[in-house]
Amino acid sequence: MIEIVSVTLENEMDLVLAHKKADSLGSQLKLTVTTRTVFATAISEVSREIIEKTNTGSVMLGIFQDGDRFALQATIRCGGSECFNADDPGFIYARKLVPHYHEYTEGGVRYVDLRINIPSSTRITPVKIEKLIYFFEKVTPFTPYEMIKRKMTSYSALAEEREEELKQSKYLDE
Numbered sequence: 001m002i003e004i005v006s007v008t009l010e011n012e013m014d015l016v017l018a019h020k021k022a023d024s025l026g027s028q029l030k031l032t033v034t035t036r037t038v039f040a041t042a043i044s045e046v047s048r049e050i051i052e053k054t055n056t057g058s059v060m061l062g063i064f065q066d067g068d069r070f071a072l073q074a075t076i077r078c079g080g081s082e083c084f085n086a087d088d089p090g091f092i093y094a095r096k097l098v099p100h101y102h103e104y105t106e107g108g109v110r111y112v113d114l115r116i117n118i119p120s121s122t123r124i125t126p127v128k129i130e131k132l133i134y135f136f137e138k139v140t141p142f143t144p145y146e147m148i149k150r151k152m153t154s155y156s157a158l159a160e161e162r163e164e165e166l167k168q169s170k171y172l173d174e
Contacts, residue, residue: 031122094114
């Protein structure tokens with residue numbers, strides 16, 4: 001899968017954010033409103049189940065290529081083998097919504113892949129994929145919550161960088 005955008009699943013607000021980004025990506029790919037809504041709802045249902053059990057999940061949205069066919073894919077990650085039960089209602093509902101639903105465990109981490117085909121009339125090219133990535137990196141945040149989340153992420157990264165510099169400085173002083 002070629003990742004376009006991702007959302008960490010830490011709380012209920014992230015459900016809204018994941019739904020909006022999935023819908024927006026579907027819109028950029030010229031999918032119908034119904035198709036976009038079904039896909040985004042399946043993502044929300046699985047994400048809701050994961051958030052109820054942990055705050056270490058994430059959703060990666062991107063393009064999956066199988067030969068000359070393309071699909072819109074969401075890979076939903078949960079940081080532990082016991083972080084969800086596939087028989088929970090959200091998982092059952094998601095299985096009914098999308099044509100491709102696949103659960104697996106890799107390195108002690110649980111994943112769910114949701115996939116829906118992109119019509120062949122929608123031409124997917126490397127340039128289009130780059131434009132989609134740029135759109136989601138540079139677009140104005142979808143919600144005020146996302147704006148705050150982006151700032152907090154950048155502040156956390158800066159704090160970690162400063163902490164590492166302080167450790168290096170102390171090491172050199174010793």
